[in-house]
Amino acid sequence: MNELLEKLSRCVELGKTDLLSPYPPDMKGQDGADELAKKALEEGIRPDEILEKSLIPAMEIVGDKFSRKQIYVPQMLMAAKAMNSAMKHLKPYFQSGEAKRKGKFIIGTVAGDLHDIGKNLVSMMIEGGGWEVIDLGVDVGSDKFLRTIEENPGAVVGLSALLTTTMENMRTTVTAIRERYPDAKVLVGGAPVTMEYCNKIGADFYSPDPQGAVNYLKQLAT
Amino acid sequence: MTNARFQYRFSDLNLNITQIESFMGYKDGESHETVTELLSGILAEAEEICDIRAEYHIWPVASFNDSEKSLSLDHHTFNIGRIIYGQMKRSGSVALFLCTAGREIGSKSRKEMREGDLLKGYLYDVVGSEIVEAAADLMQESLEASVAGEKRRITNRYSPGYCGWDVAEQHKLFRLIPYNFCGIRLTPSALMDPVKSVSGFIGIGEKVKRLPYTCSLCDMKDCIYRRGRR
Numbered sequence: 117m118n119e120l121l122e123k124l125s126r127c128v129e130l131g132k133t134d135l136l137s138p139y140p141p142d143m144k145g146q147d148g149a150d151e152l153a154k155k156a157l158e159e160g161i162r163p164d165e166i167l168e169k170s171l172i173p174a175m176e177i178v179g180d181k182f183s184r185k186q187i188y189v190p191q192m193l194m195a196a197k198a199m200n201s202a203m204k205h206l207k208p209y210f211q212s213g214e215a216k217r218k219g220k221f222i223i224g225t226v227a228g229d230l231h232d233i234g235k236n237l238v239s240m241m242i243e244g245g246g247w248e249v250i251d252l253g254v255d256v257g258s259d260k261f262l263r264t265i266e267e268n269p270g271a272v273v274g275l276s277a278l279l280t281t282t283m284e285n286m287r288t289t290v291t292a293i294r295e296r297y298p299d300a301k302v303l304v305g306g307a308p309v310t311m312e313y314c315n316k317i318g319a320d321f322y323s324p325d326p327q328g329a330v331n332y333l334k335q336l337a338t
Numbered sequence: 339m340t341n342a343r344f345q346y347r348f349s350d351l352n353l354n355i356t357q358i359e360s361f362m363g364y365k366d367g368e369s370h371e372t373v374t375e376l377l378s379g380i381l382a383e384a385e386e387i388c389d390i391r392a393e394y395h396i397w398p399v400a401s402f403n404d405s406e407k408s409l410s411l412d413h414h415t416f417n418i419g420r421i422i423y424g425q426m427k428r429s430g431s432v433a434l435f436l437c438t439a440g441r442e443i444g445s446k447s448r449k450e451m452r453e454g455d456l457l458k459g460y461l462y463d464v465v466g467s468e469i470v471e472a473a474a475d476l477m478q479e480s481l482e483a484s485v486a487g488e489k490r491r492i493t494n495r496y497s498p499g500y501c502g503w504d505v506a507e508q509h510k511l512f513r514l515i516p517y518n519f520c521g522i523r524l525t526p527s528a529l530m531d532p533v534k535s536v537s538g539f540i541g542i543g544e545k546v547k548r549l550p551y552t553c554s555l556c557d558m559k560d561c562i563y564r565r566g567r568r
């Protein structure tokens with residue numbers, strides 16, 4: 117692989133956002149994801165190549181390490197920050213249609229629930245997997261999910277909840293989505309959610325961690 | 339009914355960085371410079387951005403129901419589930435408690451996240467969780483000391499939503515708290531607002547005991563915090 121892309125990948129994995137990021141110590145004073153992504157584009161490397169060959173693989177390593185409990189949430193977030201600083205340079209190309217992402221992912225915490233940390237982690241890892249994420253925030257009712265699906269045909273939907281009481285609102289939302297958009301894929305997650313519950317309410321997929329969702333989406337996209 | 343109210347300063351809690359890092363999973367000394375630095379900034383600010391309050395209200399147990407695994411306080415029956423019932427069944431009375439770190443630390447967390455500093459937002463969130471637990475520890479110690487003179491002891495803290503006790507039973511719990519000093523609002527879906535809040539029971543009696551470690555009682559086998567102190 118191109119040396120520059122390899123370096124960029126490493127920066128994202130280790131959370132080296134830019135020249136000024138003090139971490140990791142042995143990379144102090146060197147370019148970070150921000151500068152390297154810019155350089156890669158200047159050298160004529162295509163935006164989708166940067167995404168596919170450098171950024172996505174880096175985030176995959178990060179997600180896997182988190183699933184295996186080799187790293188904790190803070191390192192995952194540092195990687196995401198580095199990823200975002202590289203993505204900022206790619207976004208104009210996605211907007212103009214010159215480069216493409218894998219699809220759209222709509223995510224929200226269901227009605228009655230205000231927890232967002234878990235949802236934010238998932239949304240950022242899915243963005244790192246090459247998807248455009250539409251984050252509807254917390255306390256999101258079925259109507260808002262339906263409207264957003266209507267505006268973004270073919271989008272995959274993710275629902276999050278932290279309490280068993282609010283988890284019941286997942287059922288309501290899944291049912292509403294099924295009625296109107298029988299083919300829409302719906303992913304569910306959050307501390308009280310299980311595979312069994314996912315099957316019971318007719319959702320398509322459950323994962324206890326973000327990487328499981330990223331892998332599932334990867335399959336959908338191919 | 340006896341009750342007590344507490345207002346704590348952040349410094350009363352004796353929270354340190356190592357403790358918070360270990361809550362996130364890090365072993366001693368394993369954490370990142372960046373994380374440690376951000377945490378020390380947040381801890382320095384914590385005194386200002388927290389409104390740490392706790393309260394308990396002691397109710398005599400009206401009756402126990404062994405087959406239902408429930409107990410009644412006043413006219414409310416709580417279905418606390420097998421595990422918690424086993425710990426509570428020798429209590430003569432129960433302290434219902436609430437505890438909160440206040441609203442601002444949660445708002446700070448959300449603000450940082452919204453503005454793109456995910457790590458800082460997450461760290462505010464974790465510190466908030468640790469604050470409310472540490473404050474509940476202090477409240478519990480006060481309760482323990484206040485009943486010790488009467489030769490009574492206390493159980494561990496148990497919360498609706500844990501160990502098979504339905505989280506929706508918080509609605510009954512809140513009804514037995516006449517004056518909500520903590521200022522916590524319970525939503526119809528049994529979510530406490532501010533988010534950094536806890537509620538629950540502590541059993542009181544001559545024959546009850548406090549276990550040193552309660553993870554082994556919990557049914558959440560793959561909890562990421564299981565190997566920790568939770």
Ligand code: B12
Nearest residue numbers: 234274276279280305306307497498499529530533536537
């Ligand atoms: C820290 C904590 C607290 C803290 C902070 C709470 C907060 N969120 O701010 C405090 C101490 C305040 C607290 C209080 C309570 N808590 Co609490 N708490 C936890 C704990 C230990 C960790 C939660 C957390 O922050 N995790 C970190 C984040 C990143 O994880 P996450 O949100 O689960 O998200 C991850 C996955 O779930 C997944 N995911 C999330 N969403 C989605 C979506 C999709 C599509 C996918 C694929 C994946 C996915 O990916 C994320 C990253 O890995 C959990 C137990 C646990 N191990 O999860 C209990 C837990 C959430 N709490 C629980 C309960 C019951 C309570 C209380 C009701 C107890 C009480 N009566 O006082 C209160 C409620 C507070 C309130 N405001 O209403 C229960 C909830 C289940 C239930 N029975 O309803 C849990 C699950 C513990 C248990 N019983 O097993 N709690």
